[in-house]
Amino acid sequence: MPSICRVISAASIAEPFKEEISKGIASLGFKPVLRAFLANNDPSAREYAAWTAKTATDMGFNFYLEEVRQAHLEEAIREANNDRTVNGIMNYWPVFPNLQDDLRLQQLVTPLKDVEGFSSIFIENLYSNIRYFDPPTNLIQSILPATPLALVKALEHVGVYNAVLDRGTRLYGKTITIVNRSDIVGRPLAALCANDGATVYSVDVSGVRRYTRDRLQLSCHRWEEVDMTMRQAASQSDVVICGVPSEQFKFPSSSLKDGAVAINFSSAKNFDKDTIKEHASIYIPTIGKVTITMLLRNL
Amino acid sequence: MPSICRVISAASIAEPFKEEISKGIASLGFKPVLRAFLANNDPSAREYAAWTAKTATDMGFNFYLEEVRQAHLEEAIREANNDRTVNGIMNYWPVFPNLQDDLRLQQLVTPLKDVEGFSSIFIENLYSNIRYFDPPTNLIQSILPATPLALVKALEHVGVYNAVLDRGTRLYGKTITIVNRSDIVGRPLAALCANDGATVYSVDVSGVRRYTRDRLQLSCHRWEEVDMTMRQAASQSDVVICGVPSEQFKFPSSSLKDGAVAINFSSAKNFDKDTIKEHASIYIPTIGKVTITMLLRNL
Numbered sequence: 001m002p003s004i005c006r007v008i009s010a011a012s013i014a015e016p017f018k019e020e021i022s023k024g025i026a027s028l029g030f031k032p033v034l035r036a037f038l039a040n041n042d043p044s045a046r047e048y049a050a051w052t053a054k055t056a057t058d059m060g061f062n063f064y065l066e067e068v069r070q071a072h073l074e075e076a077i078r079e080a081n082n083d084r085t086v087n088g089i090m091n092y093w094p095v096f097p098n099l100q101d102d103l104r105l106q107q108l109v110t111p112l113k114d115v116e117g118f119s120s121i122f123i124e125n126l127y128s129n130i131r132y133f134d135p136p137t138n139l140i141q142s143i144l145p146a147t148p149l150a151l152v153k154a155l156e157h158v159g160v161y162n163a164v165l166d167r168g169t170r171l172y173g174k175t176i177t178i179v180n181r182s183d184i185v186g187r188p189l190a191a192l193c194a195n196d197g198a199t200v201y202s203v204d205v206s207g208v209r210r211y212t213r214d215r216l217q218l219s220c221h222r223w224e225e226v227d228m229t230m231r232q233a234a235s236q237s238d239v240v241i242c243g244v245p246s247e248q249f250k251f252p253s254s255s256l257k258d259g260a261v262a263i264n265f266s267s268a269k270n271f272d273k274d275t276i277k278e279h280a281s282i283y284i285p286t287i288g289k290v291t292i293t294m295l296l297r298n299l
Numbered sequence: 300m301p302s303i304c305r306v307i308s309a310a311s312i313a314e315p316f317k318e319e320i321s322k323g324i325a326s327l328g329f330k331p332v333l334r335a336f337l338a339n340n341d342p343s344a345r346e347y348a349a350w351t352a353k354t355a356t357d358m359g360f361n362f363y364l365e366e367v368r369q370a371h372l373e374e375a376i377r378e379a380n381n382d383r384t385v386n387g388i389m390n391y392w393p394v395f396p397n398l399q400d401d402l403r404l405q406q407l408v409t410p411l412k413d414v415e416g417f418s419s420i421f422i423e424n425l426y427s428n429i430r431y432f433d434p435p436t437n438l439i440q441s442i443l444p445a446t447p448l449a450l451v452k453a454l455e456h457v458g459v460y461n462a463v464l465d466r467g468t469r470l471y472g473k474t475i476t477i478v479n480r481s482d483i484v485g486r487p488l489a490a491l492c493a494n495d496g497a498t499v500y501s502v503d504v505s506g507v508r509r510y511t512r513d514r515l516q517l518s519c520h521r522w523e524e525v526d527m528t529m530r531q532a533a534s535q536s537d538v539v540i541c542g543v544p545s546e547q548f549k550f551p552s553s554s555l556k557d558g559a560v561a562i563n564f565s566s567a568k569n570f571d572k573d574t575i576k577e578h579a580s581i582y583i584p585t586i587g588k589v590t591i592t593m594l595l596r597n598l
Contacts, residue, residue, distance in 0.1 A: 004468055004515040162458045165580055169303055172580045173537065173558020197558065197580075215557050215577070216303040238472065258514050259472020259496065278514070281464055281471045281496075 005277035010289035013150075013157045017293045018059055025060040032087040033062045034115065034299055035080050039073045044267070045092035052090075055292050061299065070095060074108060081110045088115040088299035093184075115298040117145035126188050129195040129220035131168070143298050148189040150290035151241060151265060152196075158261055158282050160239055161196070169216055172197030177233045179203045179251065180243035185265065189241070194221035201226070201233035208233055231255040239263065242270035253279050263287065304576035309588035312449075312456045316592045317358055324359040331386040332361045333414065333598055334379050338372045343566070344391035351389075354591050360598065369394060373407060380409045387414040387598035392483075414597040416444035425487050428494040428519035430467070442597050447488040449589035450540060450564060451495075457560055457581050459538055460495070468515055471496030476532045478502045478550065479542035484564065488540070493520035500525070500532035507532055530554040538562065541569035552578050562586065 025032065034056055038049055049065050056063035068076050073095060080086045089109045096102050106118040111133075114122065121133070125142040132138040144152075155161055161170040176193050180186030181204040190202040194211035202209045202223070208230065211223045234240050234255045242251050243265040253275035256262060262280040264270045265287040276283055324331065333355055337348055348364050355362035367375050372394060379385045388408045395401050405417040410432075413421065420432070424441040431437040443451075454460055460469040475492050479485030480503040489501040493510035501508045501522070507529065510522045530551060533539050538560040541550050546567045552574035555561060561579040563569045564586040575582055 004471065006464060008463070158463045159458060159461045162580070164307070164457050165305060169580070172303065173556065173560075199557075257472065258498075261472075281461070281468070 003277040005280045006282050007277070008154075008158060008282060008284045010154075010284070010286050013154050013284075013287075014289045014293040017153070017290075017297055018055075021293070021297055022059050031060060031062045032299055033064065033085055034088040034090065034296070035064045035066060035083075035086045036090045036092070037073060037076055038065060038067045038092050039070050039095045040092060042092070042094075049092060051288075052292050052295070055289075056296055059296060061296060073105065077105070077108050081108075081113060086113065089113045090115050090295065111143075114143060115146075115295050117143040117149070117298060119143070123188070127191050127220070129168075144192070144294075145184065145188055146291045146294040146298065147185045147265060147287065148192055149294045149298075150287050151185075151189055151263065152192055153290055153294065154263060154284055154287060155193075155239065155261075158284070160261060165197075168195070169197045172216060174198045174239065175201070175237045176239040176241065177201040177203060177230070177237040178241045178243075179230060179270070180241075180266075181209075182243070185243055190223075191221055194223075201228065201237065203230045203233060242266060244268065244270050251276075256280060302576045304579045305581050306576070307453075307457060307581060307583045309453075309583070309585050312453050312583075312586075313588045313592040316452070316589075316596055317354075320592070320596055321358050330359060330361045331598055332363065332384055333387040333389065333595070334363045334365060334382075334385045335389045335391070336372060336375055337364060337366045337391050338369050338394045339391060341391070341393075348391060350587075351591050351594070354588075355595055358595060360595060372404065376404070376407050380407075380412060385412065388412045389415050389594065410442070413442060414445075414594050416442040416448070416597060418442075422487070426490050426519070428467075443491070443593075444483065444487055445590045445593040445597065446484045446564060446586070447491055448593045448597075449586050450484075450488055450562065451491055452589055452593065453562055453583055453586060454492075454538065454560075457583070459560060464496075467494070468496045471515060473497045473538065474500070474536045475538040475540065476500040476502060476529070476536040477540045477542075478529060478569070479540075479565070480508075481542070484542055489522075490520055493522075500527065500536065502529045502532060541565060543567065543569050550575075555579060 053063045080089050094102050111119040111121050122143045133140040133142045160174055171193055176198045178186050178190050181202050190200045190211045194200045194213055197216055200211040208226050208228045209223045210226045211221045213221050235257055239261040240256055241263045245266050245268055247268045249270055250272055251270050253272055256279040258279055259281040261282045262271055262276050263284040352362045379388050393401050410418040410420050421442045432439040432441045459473055470492055475497045477485050477489050480501050489499045489510045493499045493512055496515055499510035507525050507527045508522045509525045510520045512520050533554045534556055539555055540562045542564040544565050544567055548569055549571055550569050552571055555578040557578055558580040560581045561570055561575050562583040
């Protein structure tokens with residue numbers, strides 16, 4: 001069977017943003033400084049740090065990776081918050097064994113240097129569909145967390161966002177299934193897409209939720225539990241986005257609507273690369289390079 | 300209820316084509332000649348002729364309207380076929396009371412001057428998904444009939460065609476309901492959209508047909524009767540296109556999928572202009588100006 005599916009690389013999605021950011025830096029007259037803290041022993045975090053370093057340096061940033069002990073991290077962040085030569089701060093997660101400690105750490109980074117978009121103000125804005133940091137002046141855009149933002153940019157790149165419609169409504173009429181409801185990606189992504197007008201089916205082991213703005217009549221999304229399976233949700237969707245961190249999970253390709261868009265953001269391969277191409281019109285197998293670009297764009 | 304629907308005018312869709320055509324004419328060094336024959340007494344045909352005249356002249360064509368008796372029309376067309384100063388020929392339909400006579404007349408116009416796209420060779424190419432007049436050289440595009448082409452251009456304009464995909468597959472994943480199955484518009488449009496990858500529900504009083512290329516595995520579309528109502532077809536569709544020539548017919552707005560695209564090509568108003576805007580993301584109330592522009596583009 002000849003494949004009619006277009007496979008789109010993260011690099012090709014990131015490219016125009018990298019150019020835009022490099023030009024922006026060149027016009028600044030100085031190299032913005034990103035200070036990244038590595039306080040865990042996860043080899044994949046180290047790999048990710050090396051990749052961020054290369055991308056940031058190539059694009060004209062000054063990137064400083066600082067390895068710190070967990071016990072010294074709070075102090076290091078406070079110092080970076082107050083250091084005028086530091087423009088952006090990021091961490092490699094998880095830091096602590098306890099999620100609560102990581103969440104508290106995220107709020108320690110000043111919003112003015114938070115490139116990850118985890119500050120409460122940004123998260124609240126995201127869920128409430130508030131696009132600016134400084135309403136009602138609205139000169140400074142609210143920062144969005146890098147992976148959900150990368151996935152939004154991927155959806156724009158492949159034409160799921162309809163540029164004919166007004167900003168903030170460009171997903172109206174589209175149905176999107178997101179298999180992952182983590183606080184870090186799946187849940188904010190569901191909210192972002194629903195706020196832009198999509199009907200979103202958010203899937204995790206506990207069940208399926210539908211996110212909607214009710215024909216754009218609500219100022220931001222609401223959600224409800226629905227009695228559907230992942231397959232039923234997917235078969236009605238123009239886009240299926242998977243982020244299940246397990247090599248065991250495979251999305252059943254045959255439940256994709258013919259001609260739909262399939263996107264994987266998990267480090268595991270959630271789609272079977274052969275059968276998905278028999279059904280999808282567009283397949284984006286990874287998103288990591290867009291995520292790093294969005295971190296730097298936030299900076 | 301605040302309307303979130305964008306109403307798109309035919310003029311705004313036609314505009315970039317008009318500019319392109321005017322530039323093309325300017326670079327030719329002569330004014331192409333369109334000879335149009337009016338052999339009926341239909342006041343709306345006369346109105347249409349006046350409108351074609353204005354558009355053609357504004358864009359730099361020489362437009363000659365010739366009123367002829369039905370009995371003299373064949374001779375007039377033969378003469379125009381052989382007249383080297385005539386570049387394009389068109390008629391205002393219907394000419395004869397009997398459809399068969401009109402169909403024969405359409406085949407009398409040489410394909411090399413047929414701007415309406417009714418020559419058998421063009422129609423066969425359209426249905427067979429053959430894009431060129433001169434295979435295998437493929438230097439000359441096959442002419443498409445003006446109204447179906449205008450509707451394709453409207454779908455491109457509003458982003459239903461996905462420019463990320465290869466040409467010829469850009470509707471893959473989209474579902475389109477077309478209420479009209481005339482030989483002149485609805486049926487060729489269903490074939491064009493299915494050939495470009497869409498699933499098309501073609502609706503007329505006799506029932507509903509589904510047109511598909513079976514996940515692009517077929518080189519051109521096939522169709523089958525399906526046991527569905529217009530409402531069922533519409534509720535699954537990203538686009539509903541209506542062309543019912545009757546003031547009595549109104550498409551039921553509530554059966555449109557929220558956020559879908561609604562397009563009317565009938566001279567009657569097939570959509571209720573208020574309620575359709577509660578459901579559609581995009582509404583195109585008329586297409587006539589695009590049709591005339593496509594006639595001139597064919598020329």
